[in-house]
Amino acid sequence: MNRQQGFTLIELAIVLVIAGLLLAGVMRGQELIANAKVKSLASDFRNIPTYFYGYQDRFRALPGDDRAADTHLTGGVNASTGSQTQNGLIQGAWDSKTATDESFLVWQHLRLAGLATGSVNMTSDQYLPRNSEGGRVGVASVSTLGAVPANTFNTAHAMCSDGILGRYATQLDSMLDDGAGNSGAMRILVSGVAGTGEAAPQAASPYLVCMSF
Template identity: 70%
Template structure:
């Protein structure tokens, strides 16, 4: 007559320890991936304003707002008659219109060697910059954001950069890393795209947000 034998306490303990180690490894891996994504998103907010000021230092004019771009970098000028060389980058942050300064800015920066990417403004799909989450990146004047993206008076600086499609979890980490950790105060605001506001203090982790930071 065969006896059925179960696991000993030692064997069960070993199994539980192994399972715990595997779970800890998975969680640690997820944390590392999340941190890498946030660092990549943060790099956009740090680097792009630096590119803008680097261009301004070289040519004494802002990219996009440079109406002598052909002579400076072999680029095109914004065609809109209302957007003059006035020290402001004009146009919607998410513009795909070649008439806008906020659209041709990327060509100017790339031709000048400050950033990489397509310089063909006729192919918006390849030309428009994207963040690591696939959301559009844009840059414009604070005045262009007022009442269209944020409540008027939200930002005190002149220009702002926006990055779309960022999950609430990453957005809050970004704000903590680069600003004050609160989505509706400071230089960085966490916004629901299509809704004008001064920002969302506590974003939902699973929701997607538009993150804008003035500089």
């Protein structure tokens, strides 16, 4: 006599409970990873302006804009030169790769001053700072940002961080500013497109995030 095999209600209930626990664990793990990424990105926006002002307090000049950097620092430093040197502005594109731009020199000055970590060799692949998502990080005068129209920010300088997914950018804005990507000190921008910020960033699209300081 054949006996029909199958799961009992208790067995099915146990399987469903286990599946639910596994799913909850996966979702919780993803949430923890996302929170860790946002905290890492936020630390850049908090720390880099601190380094910037630390250099200013120590040498009475801005990193990158310091015409006496070769006397203030040692270790192959490039002193800023030119008619606009030490005018209180970090000139050049925020993501400049030009060795004579102040926005490029700023990293060598900060690192040689012991305020920031990283390579001081400007020809090294490790010289240009990057965020935890692999996007470029930079500092520049708000007048040379390009992506942000004039009068968007009410301070002289801004820090920008590229390649940040919209869901992380929105969390950053809520954590560090007013929670709106098109107002306040932090703006969520489409890379390469001028604008005052995105009010509703797409969660899975990468953005350029700039914050004035």
